[in-house]
Amino acid sequence: MSSLPWLKIAENYLGTKEIPGPKTQALILKWWGLIRAPFKDDETPWCAGFVGGVLEECGIKSTRSASSLSYLTWGDELNGPELGAIAVKRRKGGGHVTFVAGEDGQGNLICLGGNQSDSVCYAVYPASVFETFRWPTGITRKKEPLPRFNVSKADITVKEN
Numbered sequence: 001m002s003s004l005p006w007l008k009i010a011e012n013y014l015g016t017k018e019i020p021g022p023k024t025q026a027l028i029l030k031w032w033g034l035i036r037a038p039f040k041d042d043e044t045p046w047c048a049g050f051v052g053g054v055l056e057e058c059g060i061k062s063t064r065s066a067s068s069l070s071y072l073t074w075g076d077e078l079n080g081p082e083l084g085a086i087a088v089k090r091r092k093g094g095g096h097v098t099f100v101a102g103e104d105g106q107g108n109l110i111c112l113g114g115n116q117s118d119s120v121c122y123a124v125y126p127a128s129v130f131e132t133f134r135w136p137t138g139i140t141r142k143k144e145p146l147p148r149f150n151v152s153k154a155d156i157t158v159k160e161n
Contacts, residue, residue, distance in 0.1 A: 002083060002084060002101070002144065002147075003142070003144070004083065004084040004142075004144075005058045006054050006055055006057075006058045006060065006084065006099065006136075007083075007084050007099060007101060007112065009054050009057050009058060010050075010054045010099055010112050010113075010120070011112065013027065013050075013054075013114075013120045014112075014120055014121065014122075015119065015120065015121070016028075016114075016119060016120040017118060017119040017120075018042040018043070018115075018118045018119070019042060024040065024041050024042045025042040028041075028042040028046050028049060028050075028114075029042075030053065031046065031049040031050055031052065031053025031054075031114070032046070032049050032053075032066075034052065034053040034056040034057065034062075035048070035049055035052035035053060035056060035062055035063075035064045035065065035066065036064050037049060037064075037065075037066045039066065044066065045066075045068075045094065045115055046066075046114055046115045047068050047096050047097050047098065047113055047114050047115040047116070048063070048065060048066050048067055048068045048070065048071070048097050049066055049114065049115075050113060050114025050115065050120060051068075051071070051086060051097045051098065051099065051113065051114065052064060052065070054099075055136070060136045060139065062074075067094070067095075068088065068094060068095040068096050068097040069088065069090065069094065069095040069097075071086055071088045071097045071132075071134055072088050072095075072131065072132055074086070074134055075134040075135050075136050075137050076134065076135045076136075076137050077132055077133070077134060077135075078132075078133040078134065078135055079133075080127075080133060081100045081103075081109055081127055081130070081133050081146065082100065082133065082135070082141065082143065082144075082146070083100060083101070083102070083144040083145070083146050083147070084099060084100065084135075084144075085099070085100040085133040085134060085135055086098075086099060086100075086133070086134040086135070086136075087099070087100050087109065087111060087125075087130045087132075087133050087134075088130060088131055088132050088133075088134065089125075089129045089130045089131055090131060096113070096115075097113070098111040098112065098113030098114075098116065098123070098125075099111060099112045099113060100133065100146070101122060101147070101149075102146050102147040102148060102149045103146040103147075103148055103149070104124055104148070104149055105148050107126065107127060108124045108125060108126055108127065109124070109125050109126075109127050109130075109146075110122050110123075110124055110149045111123050111124075111125055122149070
């Protein structure tokens with residue numbers, strides 16, 4: 001477990017899933033509230049709600065936007081991935097934002113995020129898919145090494161793009 005407060009909080013939410021149908025996952029509503037988004041459902045893409053909600057729980061002001069791409073210019077830009085960094089990528093129809101949690105030893109990042117396979121989980125991404133890695137302004141970086149995860153498709157979602 002990381003010493004970074006936002007990663008500790010994010011890890012506590014592992015396994016949180018959307019609820020199919022008319023019911024709504026209360027934690028997703030909580031994250032929407034923390035970033036002041038107007039949504040009352042768990043069907044709206046919520047990766048930025050998760051990242052922002054976790055940051056807000058730590059007392060770090062998020063972008064307070066439901067747009068993952070709002071993190072493209074948030075905080076301080078890093079030269080590359082670091083443990084706890086906020087990773088942002090573009091994709092068809094928008095983007096995705098997640099926390100860097102480790103590596104798999106083959107150049108891929110293990111990221112902890114929301115709305116990854118409709119849940120809070122770890123997912124594997126090639127580092128090259130991310131446009132930027134960001135760090136909360138005013139928070140000292142400890143430059144912790146990326147932990148190595150033993151990865152199998154059974155326990156971590158593999159994302160190619």
